[in-house]
Amino acid sequence: MGIGVVVHLVREDVSRSDTSATPVTRRRGSLADWIAMAVLLALIPVIHDLKTTLTASYWLDEAWVALSVRLPLSDLPVATSSTPLGWSFLLQLVPDTDYLRVVPIAFHGFSVLAAYVLGRSLHWPTQRLRVVAGLVSGMAVLLLPAQQIRHDLKQYTADAAVTVALLALGAWAERTWSRRRLGVITAAVATGMLFSHVTAIAAPCVFGGLLLVTAARQQWARLREVAVAGLCTVTIVLIIYFSISAQGKNDAMQRFWADSFPSLTELPGYLGHQIDTLTPVLGAPALLIGGLLVAGVVTIVRQGRPACAAAVVLLPVAVMTLGVARSYPLLELRTSHFLLVTAATVAGIGVVGLAHGVTTLVRRGVPQVPPTVATVAICAVLLSTFGLHNERWYRFDGNESGLYYTAISVTDIRSSTEFVATHRSRTDVVVVNSGAWYGFAFYSDPDPVKLVARYGNTVGWWVDMPTRSDVVVVRDLDAQAIRAGLNQALALAGRRGGARIWLIRSHLIGEEAAAWRTVLADYRVEQASDGVEPVLLISEG
Known part of the structure; x- marks a missing residue:
């Protein structure tokens, strides 16, 4: 064809x-x-x-597809998920993963x-x-x-x-x-x-x-x-x-x-x-x-x-x-x-x-x-x-006022990931919400990623980053999970000598956005970067 x-x-x-x-x-x-x-x-x-x-x-739905090109070809039958296998294979042939x-x-x-x-x-x-x-x-x-x-x-x-x-x-x-x-x-x-x-x-x-x-x-x-x-x-x-x-x-x-x-x-x-x-x-x-x-x-x-x-x-x-x-x-x-x-x-x-x-x-x-x-x-x-x-x-660029907007105009996990990679120290801790995780793992190249199959989301799989012990992922969307993730990050930062905690979030909508607002009210929050999805620095209130 x-x-x-x-x-x-x-x-x-x-x-x-x-x-x-x-x-x-x-x-x-x-x-x-x-x-x-x-x-x-x-x-x-x-x-x-x-x-x-x-x-x-x-953005989120694209990030896990893009991430499949960073996995071994042997993982492709699982990583392709709801995307046709041949279509996912074509991505492997593109020499620059940014394109x-x-x-x-x-x-x-x-x-x-x-x-x-x-x-x-x-x-x-x-x-x-x-x-x-x-x-x-x-x-x-x-x-x-x-x-x-x-x-x-x-x-x-x-x-x-x-x-x-x-x-x-x-x-x-x-x-x-x-x-x-x-x-x-x-x-x-x-x-x-x-x-x-x-x-x-x-x-x-x-x-x-x-x-x-x-x-x-x-x-x-x-x-x-x-x-x-x-x-x-x-x-x-x-x-x-x-x-x-x-x-x-x-x-x-x-x-x-x-x-x-x-x-x-x-x-x-x-x-x-x-x-x-x-x-x-x-x-x-x-x-x-x-x-x-x-x-x-x-x-x-x-x-x-x-x-x-x-x-x-x-x-x-x-x-x-x-x-x-x-x-x-x-x-x-x-x-x-x-x-x-x-x-x-x-x-x-x-x-x-x-x-x-x-x-x-x-x-x-x-x-x-x-x-x-x-x-x-x-x-x-x-x-x-x-x-x-x-x-x-x-020549729609993703966001035309009063007309339509697409996810690429309101999300930017690449800038957030690159900003933290540039400014963090080796002892700092990074907190990532589930909507940012696939994109964070993709844009954290060359840090290796490992497929975790049979995961209970729509994609059906997850990834771990074996060399990134500094990362805490908040996998669920409710306030309890968010608070638990931040407390885990604070404890990890304490063991690392009072390291800074960077917060990266993406695709933040609906009930999850409300839950984050509620939980963050109890912490000291500082905006570290600009853009549509700014990076935050978190510490105890």
């Missing part, structure tokens, strides 16, 4: 898109595709603040290219219109506000890229039927499962769409071929899931996502609430997005890819079923990012379909209107309107 697959699909689609086309036309089509995809990729650093994204400190977010950014770029391929792979009447459709679909994904907040060091952009790529592969197989193409989809699913657990949701939808359409057409020979390929794919998915992926699922994780598992009776109200919550990051009113999705599905059908359209319709059905079954969080901002990107892709196709339809109607009365130019003009107006409406989102 990489850029090479995308290029291969584009090249093959160009070569077969018009059997009457001359070699020159094919070369021009291929050149146009290369230029269009290059433009889309070149716009990523224009629309995204990549410098901030790549250099910001890792690990290059991996989610790369998958973001791949999702844009996959959207291009899906849009242009439909049976549009001209080569130029195919390129236009690809560009509009790719731009819709590129301009989606949700993309601005999904630079996390997690697999969410991989989820989106794999889902759209599988839909594109389904359309590719539907275009020119062959067992080999079904085999390519199966191989892509096996690869995709290593980078995205969502592959297990998208793959059945793609095969389900193919099954429905071939059955409706009574193409029994093809139906048997799809069924065999589908069964092979499901078998592969189950093997990978239960041998690798399932270990990331634990009771603590289920409790964490409990609010994202509605019952069947709660489903209508839950969907309405979540759609309202997600509307800002979709960049347009829900009704408008819904209308464009319908237009997109209709366009996919009209342009000769009904199985692909069926797969798109099956996706929300699948995630609702899994949500009610308490198997996958339903319409949660992070875990449903793949749905938002897929929706943007399909909505982009809907924009081209509507523009093409309007152009066709206009040309009936004014036949001299250039069809492609008119379609491009309509698409350009609609995309520009969308972009201007959402201009505050672009």
Whole structure:
């Protein structure tokens, strides 16, 4: 699942898109595709603040993922936890651990290219219109506000890229039927499962769409071929899931996502609430997005890819079923990012379909209107309107007043760790809360870390730092645990000749923040550093 697959699909689609086309036309089509995809990729650093994204400190949910690269490869099957094994392995290949977010950014770029391929792979009447459709679909994904907040060091952009790529592969197989193409989809699913657990949701939808359409057409020979390929794919998915992926699922994780598992009776109200919550990051009113999705599905059908359209319709059905079954969080901002990107892709196709339809109607009365130019003009107006409406989102640095903020703008465990490392003496004591521990261990390089497996948090593992006897970790969030940790630090400091006590905290929210305020009122507290998460010096009151 990489850029090479995308290029291969584009090249093959160009070569077969018009059997009457001359070699020159094919070369021009291929050149146009290369230029269009290059433009889309070149716009990523224009629309995204990549410098901030790549250099910001890792926050809690990212820190344990980053920490996995400091552990031996033999620990990776445990340390990967809820993150796909292949995705975690990719992090090992990044030479500078401060720039690990290059991996989610790369998958973001791949999702844009996959959207291009899906849009242009439909049976549009001209080569130029195919390129236009690809560009509009790719731009819709590129301009989606949700993309601005999904630079996390997690697999969410991989989820989106794999889902759209599988839909594109389904359309590719539907275009020119062959067992080999079904085999390519199966191989892509096996690869995709290593980078995205969502592959297990998208793959059945793609095969389900193919099954429905071939059955409706009574193409029994093809139906048997799809069924065999589908069964092979499901078998592969189950093997990978239960041998690798399932270990990331634990009771603590289920409790964490409990609010994202509605019952069947709660489903209508839950969907309405979540759609309202997600509307800002979709960049347009829900009704408008819904209308464009319908237009997109209709366009996919009209342009000769009904199985692909069926797969798109099956996706929300699948995630609702899994949500009610308490198997996958339903319409949660992070875990449903793949749905938002897929929706943007399909909505982009809907924009081209509507523009093409309007152009066709206009040309009936004014036949001299250039069809492609008119379609491009309509698409350009609609995309520009969308972009201007959402201009505050672009080059989002993590905190836009009155708009949105992400964890990278309100946490900075790297600065805290480096400050203490620079200013502490060898006898000083360091107190770290649980929200800062993974990041502290990561940024304390080269101090060694040791994996502690079967830990009862959502990650499922912990780390010790064998050489750091000066560190006290407050593992629980309540006042009793905090007070016990500080008293332990005071006793340790006393044995070390009255050493100073440094306090590092991160991701301090809700009840834990209130508990710390209550407990610290009984101690003498001095702020030692500035920033969003200042380091404190603690002594007895």
